[in-house]
Amino acid sequence: xxxxxREFGPRTGAAFYLASVLLGFLTAPNKFYVISFSAMxxxxxxxxxxxxxxxxxxxxxxxxxxxxxxxxxLFNLMYLPVTAGFWHLLFAASPSPLLWAAVILAGQAxxxxxxxxxxxxxxxxxxxxxxxxx
Numbered sequence: 001x002x003x004x005x006r007e008f009g010p011r012t013g014a015a016f017y018l019a020s021v022l023l024g025f026l027t028a029p030n031k032f033y034v035i036s037f038s039a040m041x042x043x044x045x046x047x048x049x050x051x052x053x054x055x056x057x058x059x060x061x062x063x064x065x066x067x068x069x070x071x072x073x074l075f076n077l078m079y080l081p082v083t084a085g086f087w088h089l090l091f092a093a094s095p096s097p098l099l100w101a102a103v104i105l106a107g108q109a110x111x112x113x114x115x116x117x118x119x120x121x122x123x124x125x126x127x128x129x130x131x132x133x134x
Contacts, residue, residue, distance in 0.1 A: 005048045
């Protein structure tokens with residue numbers, strides 16, 4: 001979806017996102033996968049919107065650090081409430097503080113890996129294969 005946003009703009013990217021989520025709910029037998037896919041798609045929409053918004057900021061700012069902090073804030077705005085809600089759906093007991101901290105840290109590590117893979121695919125892989133598709 002990030003490629004659609006970068007190539008065709010945020011409106012087309014949002015339409016592609018909505019179409020893929022709706023198609024996923026209609027065709028996928030396991031809706032949990034569609035929910036996780038749609039959450040990460042929403043994260044990509046948010047980060048691409050942040051990137052476009054910050055492109056107009058003055059160049060003297062530490063944009064990389066601000067962008068990273070805003071990406072993690074966006075992720076945690078979605079991740080923490082969903083994690084708390086799913087925990088009570090899956091388990092009867094409340095989590096211990098140590099286990100809760102481990103789940104939160106695992107999510108941050110997962111986001112870091114996801115972001116690295118996403119940025120690598122956008123910069124290096126798509127740059128090489130773009131001429132074959134567009």
